[in-house]
Amino acid sequence: MSKRVWLITGCSTGFGRELVKVVVEQGEIAIGTVRKHEQVSELESINPELVKGIVLDVQKQDTIDQAVRLIEKEYGRLDVLVNNAGYGTLGPIEETSEEEMQRQFDVNVFGCVRMIKLALPFMRKQRSGNILNITSIAGLNGFPGVGIYNGSKFALEGIGEALSAETKHIGIKVTNIEPGPFRTDWAGRSATYNESAIEEYKETATKNMESIREVSGNQIGDPVKAVKAMYEVTTLENPPVHLPLGGPAYKRVAIRLEEFKEEIDKFRHLGRPTDYTEEELERMD
Template identity: 90%
Template sequence: MSKRVWLITGCSTGFGRELVKVVAEKGEIAIGTVRKKEQIAQLESINPELVKGIILDVQKQDTIEQAKQLIEKEYGRLDVLVNNAGYGTLGPIEETSEEEIQRQFDVNVFGCVRMIKLALPFMRKQRSGNILNITSIAGLNGFPGVGIYNGSKFALEGIGEALAAETRHIGIKVTNVEPGPFRTDWAGRSATYNESNIEEYKETAAKNMESIREVSGNQIGDPVRAVNAMYEITTLENPPVHLPLGKPAYKRIGIRLAEFKEEIEQYRHIGQPTDYTEEELEQMG
């Protein structure tokens, strides 16, 4: 088999840049996307023979089309798509502007769908491929002060699950990768903070936003170990649809599952008896 071709979005820093390094170290081709021309040379310096830097903005369809044409012309195949480009907007839902909400979803949700639509024709033709959606533990559990970000990642989680079910039979494998806190720029310069001025949110949204800001740069998660896990997933015959990353992610998911189950069972007596009875269904024909 020829070298696998990867398309990785958001490669100027963080997970994207570290994953490019791993892919090149494995002798595979990494097409990494950046948004500034001067970042191309920096990215390609990792390995000029195996790393290709391109300008791509997931909000701009014309740049996505250019990337598709380049892949068709130079490689003729696409084996792995990593939907890594994204950012976090923090702030109380009430105090986050409509414009910022739309931007958050356009990047984190619609941008990923645009990339998926780029990748699928290649992968359907090959009857093989991997799609990794870098979501978040915030895509499985809502937190005060990050509600809009939560919403975007919850959406991507659902899209990824559905896509896995739609494409598994033709050899396309989809995994939602759910990092906990990692030492990247997510909570630093990459984040958008919508400060809270409403007193009622002082002990909820504002407090959690401040704790996120304070831990930036001191997170327990190692980005290098994270991207090695991402690479390993693409080598498995039957990769999972969900891959949490880091101990905090597994701890939080465990708590969330227990809370969810308890809540569902507690109110089953109200929610479950809302179907037609067997007798009513018989009468309705």
């Protein structure tokens, strides 16, 4: 088999940059996207033979179309797509502007779907491929102060699950990667903070935002270990649809599952009896 070709978005820093290194260490080809032309040569310096840097903005279809032409011309195949480009907007839902909400979803949701649409024709033709969506533990559990970000990641989680069901039978495998806190730029320069001026949110949204800001740069998660796990999942014959990363993520998932079950069971008496009864259905027939 020829070298696998990867397309990884958001390679200026963080997970994207580290994943490029892991991919080429394995002798595979990494096409990495960056936002600025001056970042291309820096990325390619990792390994000029195996790394191809391209300028791509997931909000701009013309740059995505250019990537398609490049892949068709130079490689003729695409084996792995990693939807890593994204950012977090923080702030109370009430105080987040319409413009910022639109931007958050355009990057984190619609941008990822645009990239998926880029990848699928290649993968359908090959009858094989992996798509990794870098979502977040925030895509499984809502937190104060990050509600709009939560919404974007919840959306991507659902899209990934549905895509897996649509494509698994033709050899295309989809995994939602759900990191907890990792030592990347996510909570630093990559984040947008919408400070709250409403007193009622001081002990909820504002408190959590301050906690996120304070831990930035000191998170327990190791990005290098994270991207090695991402690489490994693409080698599995039957990869999971969900892969939390890091101890805090697994702890949060366990708590969430328990809370969810408890809540569903507690109010079953209200929600469960809302179907037509057999007698009612017989009368209707």
